[in-house]
Amino acid sequence: MTLPSRSTFVLVNPAAGRGRRRARLEHYLDILKRHLGAFEPVVTTRAGDETAALDRALQSSFDCIVAVGGDGTWGAAADRIVASGRRDVSLGLLPTGTGNDFGKSLGIRHERAEDVVRAIVARNTRAIDVGRAGGRHFLNVVGLGFDIAVIDDAAKTPLLRGDVLYRFCALRQLFFFPGREVELEPRGESPVRTRALMVTISNANYFGGSFHIAPRASLSDGKLDAVVIKDAGPLTRARLFSIVSKGQHEGDPHIVIRQAPSFAIRFEGTLRYEADGEVYTAHTSPLTVESVPGALRVCVPAEGGA
Secondary structure, eight states: OOSSSSEEEEEEEETTGTTOHHHHHHHHHHHHHHOOSSOOOOEOSSSHHHHHHHHHHHTOOOOOEEEEEEEHHHHHHHHHHHHTOOOTTTEEEEEOOOOOOOHTTTTOOOGHHHHHHHHHHHHOEEOOOOOOOOTTTEEEEEEHHHHHHHHHHTTTTTOOOHHHHHHHHHHHHHHHHEEEEEEEEEEOOOEEOOOOOOOOSSSOBBBBBBOOTTTTTTSSSOOOOEEEEEEEOOOHHHHHHHHHTOOOTTOOEEEEEEEEEEEEESSSSEEEETTTTEEEESSSEEEEEEEEEEEEEEEOOTTHHH
8 A cells, every 4th residue: 555645644434334425525635635735645446455554643743633434433543642652643533434423422423524524634632531441442332241232133124324323223222232231430539330231431421422421521521421221111211212312311320320430340251342343352350441631633623523
């Protein structure tokens, strides 16, 4: 792959959004060329391309990485930038994924593509916290339990996409997911032990295609927001599903919310979890999920969210 010669490095994942966003992708590239001039984007073709291309770019003189893709592509770019130790590199985000959840917390939406690109060109940045789980950095959320079941189900549901896909699969898993025993310990507090429907630990506000899972989360407070949804029967699960989607779950007796700089998740055997939509397996307990304050500069349009 040939790397661009300008200070802005553009990485494109054409498989984001299941490859159905070709028109949107071309639209973004046209806008970028109009504002940046001629450049050659690096297009990934298989797993592992992103990491290798990003690491090469970070060893060069680029001062901005533009990631065109979904939450997984964005998370990969954030991870490599933070891991490199280069605080002079900013991250630009253009959404072509299925959920694009992280961008909703910063006003980065397809409808604002021109504004987002202007912010990238001007290096209009905001310092934000990132999370770290299992040695890898993430932008948006770590989830386990029901969250993994929905991701697995979505991968087997080819006819839907976007918010509709996640809502459909979540509704279906309300009846099939068996729940999981969890122990979640916020730093400096007593652990939460329960049989859970789902556990999320959020850096930002949304996940799963617009679920307002962490309404109080801030990208600049050095803390993560954990939400434990206790297991229940299908009808109660459906009610919880509804209030969580609207961000109205605080105070419900089936919901435990904790905020802390880090959390330890203890488990037996192995633990499958997702970070920014990518699924990983932890083999050693506990899994530590922690905030890394002010670790990344993201290009954000004016009035770019909470």
